[in-house]
Amino acid sequence: MSECIVKMEHVSKTFPGVKALDDVSFSLNSGEVMALLGENGAGKSTLMKILSGVYTRDEGSLVVFGQSIPDQLTPKKAQELGIAIIHQELNMCGHLTVAENIFLGREKTRLTVLSQHEMNEEAKKILDELRIDINPTTIISDLPVSKQQMVEIAKALSTNAKILIMDEPTSALTSKEIDELFRIIRQLRDQGKGIVYISHRLEELSHIVDSVTIMRDGKFILNSKFSDTTMQEIISNMVGREIKEKFPRVECARGEKLLEIRHLNAGKSVRDISLDVYAGEIVGIAGLMGAGRTETTRAIFGADPKESGEIILNGEALKINGPLDAIRHGLVLAPEDRKKDGLCTKLSIRENIALPNLDAICGKLGVVNRKIEHRIVKEAVRNFSIKMSSAEADAGSLSGGNQQKVVVSKWLARNSKVVIFDEPTRGIDVAAKVEIYNLMNQLKLQGIGVLFVSSEMPEILGISDRIIVMCDGRITGELDAKTATQNEILELATRFESKMEVQQ
Numbered sequence: 094m095s096e097c098i099v100k101m102e103h104v105s106k107t108f109p110g111v112k113a114l115d116d117v118s119f120s121l122n123s124g125e126v127m128a129l130l131g132e133n134g135a136g137k138s139t140l141m142k143i144l145s146g147v148y149t150r151d152e153g154s155l156v157v158f159g160q161s162i163p164d165q166l167t168p169k170k171a172q173e174l175g176i177a178i179i180h181q182e183l184n185m186c187g188h189l190t191v192a193e194n195i196f197l198g199r200e201k202t203r204l205t206v207l208s209q210h211e212m213n214e215e216a217k218k219i220l221d222e223l224r225i226d227i228n229p230t231t232i233i234s235d236l237p238v239s240k241q242q243m244v245e246i247a248k249a250l251s252t253n254a255k256i257l258i259m260d261e262p263t264s265a266l267t268s269k270e271i272d273e274l275f276r277i278i279r280q281l282r283d284q285g286k287g288i289v290y291i292s293h294r295l296e297e298l299s300h301i302v303d304s305v306t307i308m309r310d311g312k313f314i315l316n317s318k319f320s321d322t323t324m325q326e327i328i329s330n331m332v333g334r335e336i337k338e339k340f341p342r343v344e345c346a347r348g349e350k351l352l353e354i355r356h357l358n359a360g361k362s363v364r365d366i367s368l369d370v371y372a373g374e375i376v377g378i379a380g381l382m383g384a385g386r387t388e389t390t391r392a393i394f395g396a397d398p399k400e401s402g403e404i405i406l407n408g409e410a411l412k413i414n415g416p417l418d419a420i421r422h423g424l425v426l427a428p429e430d431r432k433k434d435g436l437c438t439k440l441s442i443r444e445n446i447a448l449p450n451l452d453a454i455c456g457k458l459g460v461v462n463r464k465i466e467h468r469i470v471k472e473a474v475r476n477f478s479i480k481m482s483s484a485e486a487d488a489g490s491l492s493g494g495n496q497q498k499v500v501v502s503k504w505l506a507r508n509s510k511v512v513i514f515d516e517p518t519r520g521i522d523v524a525a526k527v528e529i530y531n532l533m534n535q536l537k538l539q540g541i542g543v544l545f546v547s548s549e550m551p552e553i554l555g556i557s558d559r560i561i562v563m564c565d566g567r568i569t570g571e572l573d574a575k576t577a578t579q580n581e582i583l584e585l586a587t588r589f590e591s592k593m594e595v596q597q
């Protein structure tokens with residue numbers, strides 16, 4: 094029999110200048126997988142941070158396993174109650190090992206001395222159970238983002254929690270890892286645990302979700318069994334209006350050849366890459382996680398060293414030894430890991446947007462012109478509808494999706510010729526995705542060349558003009574987006590893997 098294990102009633106929370114939660118009620122049963130949905134900034138993470146003791150609520154009541162919880166719930170107390178949270182942004186200590194991260198704050202000791210051996214053994218057991226192939230002694234920062242995310246999941250499960258909150262757990266996972274995660278979620282549900290699942294990948298929901306709770310602008314909107322509702326209803330309740338076109342493609346004549354990459358080699362994952370981007374064109378780079386797409390964009394941008402190859406812009410071979418050279422030539426990159434590479438979370442939104450535009454803001458004298466700064470920031474915020482209390486708030490205080498908007502918007506204020514986006518819609522809600530696509534289209538219409546990496550097939554197919562597919566550091570094919578199919582992309586994306594399988 095399923096029973097109510099969490100009951101939150103009339104919960105409110107205000108941050109300086111923002112009412113993040115306004116009289117929200119929420120409940121979860123044992124053996125239930127509940128999707129918590131809403132646009133960026135709707136308050137999902139805030140509500141779950143209150144349940145897990147990260148934030149304290151201003152008003153309202155919280156009952157967990159029938160026990161009324163006073164206002165001062167701490168993360169430690171929440172853990173003791175059996176609540177674990179996998180945060181939206183990775184929260185790992187990069188210089189510690191996998192095992193040390195899993196047992197952080199709960200270290201195993203023998204006679205007050207840390208028992209590395211025991212922690213490694215125990216971590217190995219947990220990872221094996223989850224079928225995660227990672228050595229527990231690996232230093233976290235040596236792992237790719239997707240593996241770090243799996244460690245984060247292992248860490249939450251290792252506490253034997255009865256209530257598990259997963260805030261965007263799949264945004265950085267490979268499709269194989271996602272399947273594993275879904276298997277684990279079903280297993281946990283069958284054991285009677287309650288799971289809150291937050292995701293902007295709505296197509297995932299049908300695989301695991303029993304019920305949905307929808308929030309909008311900090312308010313509770315709807316709770317329903319998943320089978321009693323339609324995707325259309327879910328989306329219109331999240332957004333508060335109908336979204337007509339999920340992939341608004343625009344047509345325009347292709348211009349001159351803008352960017353030519355010739356025989357680019359950089360490390361193991363970028364092998365002999367040659368590609369062209371024309372003015373007024375969106376080129377999508379598809380491939381599986383680990384195919385070398387991010388590495389390719391970083392090598393073009395000068396963020397990683399190249400071994401050989403040419404980068405030609407408007408017919409002129411460029412010398413790009415670092416990102417600064419690329420930016421000077423009008424070649425910019427909005428990177429994949431926004432927290433690490435894309436944002437200064439401790440600086441304000443204004444400062445983040447101003448930073449890459451300082452040349453325009455300061456002029457020749459090198460003195461900040463507040464008027465120009467204000468105009469640039471205001472336009473960026475308006476173009477992307479960035480939801481914030483004020484431009485002076487820390488970029489780190491924005492909701493995940495709004496952080497991503499800041500990363501993208503700050504580059505667009507420059508007169509860029511080619512804009513490279515690496516997973517620009519990761520963690521972004523359905524309405525904001527459309528805004529990002531519209532912006533890409535706007536760039537295209539302005540004659541800018543757009544190169545974008547994405548792991549979401551529908552968006553690669555829906556927005557690009559041309560699709561380049563990579564596998565194992567190499568380009569395995571090029572497709573016309575209007576006629577291409579998901580199967581064709583997959584076939585090219587697994588070209589070397591399937592060859593290996595045939596050989597075996």
Ligand SMILES: Nc1ncnc2c1ncn2[C@@H]1O[C@H](COP(=O)(O)OP(=O)(O)OP(=O)(O)O)[C@@H](O)[C@H]1O
Pocket residue numbers: 108109111112113131132133134135136137138139140181480481482490491492493494495520522
């Ligand atoms: N620590 C904080 N300080 C100030 N404001 C905050 C803080 N945390 C959240 N907010 C604000 O509260 C609101 C709700 O944010 P929250 O992170 O809960 O949204 P979300 O639904 O999780 O969005 P997303 O899908 O983008 O992750 C946003 O307007 C956000 O800017």
Ligand SMILES: [Mg+2]
Pocket residue numbers: 137138139181260492493
């Ligand atoms: Mg969030």
